[in-house]
Amino acid sequence: MALQGNLRDFSVPEIMQLLGSQKKTGCLSMEWNTERASIYLLEGQIVSTRSPGVTREDSLLAFLRKVHRLSEEQVLGLVAIQKESNRDAEELLLTGGYLDATELAEFIERLILDDLMRFVRWENGSYRFDPNQRWPHAPHVKLGLEPSLLEASRRVDEQKRFVSIFRDPYSLIAVRDLPGPKEAVSQAERDMFGTVDGQHTVEETVRMAPLSEYEAYEALQRMLEAKWIELAGRREPSEAGKPARAAKRDGPRRPVLWELVVLVAVVGILFAGRRAGLELAMAAPPSRQHDVFAAVQLRNLRAALELYRREKGAYPARLEDLVSGHWITPDQARVSGYVVLYLPVRRDASYRLELQTDR
Structure with a gap:
């Protein structure tokens, strides 16, 4: 018999904890307004948060495109192959050599945690658990419900902190200093160092990063605390493509850092110019302005x-x-x-x- 009800009566974490404690196998489907969610369980463990098969809107392919692991052309190619073969995206990613098994498991886990962070905030809508609707393939991951829910809840709390730290999405963000030789740098932080350039806002930097939105903000927050990056001015939404407006300084800074901010501001003016x-x-x-662009x-x-x-x-x-x-x-x-x-x-x-x- 299927379990079903309203999310106003039982929260998503409560429903999932119940299913986990009873080691249920099946699919928990949820709806809220126009959003749909599917969480596949195997003996009380999460194996997927996507629908089997592959479509143009497949969440795994969208995630891989967001983190720059697949190009738009590769996604279109996978969708075309699926239409001919009726095979699942996970199988196509492996047999096509796009990912190895370890990489695929890592990306599926990241997608699951990203989805759970969104689902646990749903306060309205309906749910239905069907024990006869099972994940049709050998799972690549099996995540415990309790630790996954704890991580999702932690991320929700952290995201509230990110909103307070980066409360102005139109602030420009720039490199302030490099990590010291003994300072540990995570892969996510390395990815963000490749994106932060002083010419883009926080919102744009997060969107361009080869990470999920949460992962990008988490890395930026750690980098800001370590004083590797800084908020360096603001650009109004209507000023896209216009010169960056430098922030006012409270006091003298190290000359190199101040010059860097000046360079970035000048680059915003000169970017559209022809480079000599x-x-x-x-x-x-060559003119001085072209030297500035190359120097940056x-x-x-x-x-x-x-x-x-x-x-x-x-x-x-x-x-x-x-x-x-x-x-x-x-x-x-x-x-x-x-x-x-x-x-x-x-x-x-x-x-x-x-x-x-x-x-």
């Missing part, structure tokens, strides 16, 4: 190189290693109008990083 060369030997000498790009590359060295113990053999390791995006490894020359110097554990005009 850096070298003095050019027939038509090089600064970002050097920051990524230092983070890589602190983590790996040596500089990478090629800049492409930073891209393949997700330290930077492919666009961040290029400077428009120039050839980036990178050469590690093994004998003294350093490197050369130069720009050569692409003409």
Whole structure:
């Protein structure tokens, strides 16, 4: 017999705790306004929060696209293959070589926790548990209900704190300082270092990050507490694409950091301009504004190189290693109008990083 009722009478955590304590197997379906949710259980453990099969709106594919693990073209390709084969997205991701089993399990777990964080806040709507509706495939993860609910509740509380810290989504966010040699840097924080550039607002930075919204805010909050990043001005919603307005300073700061903020502000003005060369030997000498743009790009590359060295113990053999390791995006490894020359110097554990005009 199916269990069903209204979420006003029993909360989502209460329903799930009941199912977990009885080690139930089946599917908990919930509806609230236009939203739908499915939580598949196997002997009281969560195995999935998505519907089997694959569609254009598949939550796993959407999550993989959000975290930059799949491109839009790859998602469309998977949907086309599914229409012909009627196979589930998880199977296609493995057999197609998009992910290995360990990676797939990691992404499914991240998706489940992201979904649970949303579901536990539902206060209205209906629910139905059907023991005959089971996950049709061998599960890649089995998450305990109790610890998963605790983590989801913790995230809800943390998100409230993020709202108070980043209460203005239009604040510009910039790198303030790099981590020290003995400071631990998580993968999420490395991902955010590749996104924070002083030219985008908090909202834009979170949207561009190869992380879920919660993961991005969590990393930014830790980085802000560690004084690696700072809020550096504000841009009105109507000023998209316009120069950044620098924040007022309460007192003197380290010269390098102040110059960095100035550079970023200037870049906002000059970004739409055509980039010229850096070298003095050019027939038509480059203007100061183009030097500023290239300097900021090089600064970002050097920051990524230092983070890589602190983590790996040596500089990478090629800049492409930073891209393949997700330290930077492919666009961040290029400077428009120039050839980036990178050469590690093994004998003294350093490197050369130069720009050569692409003409």
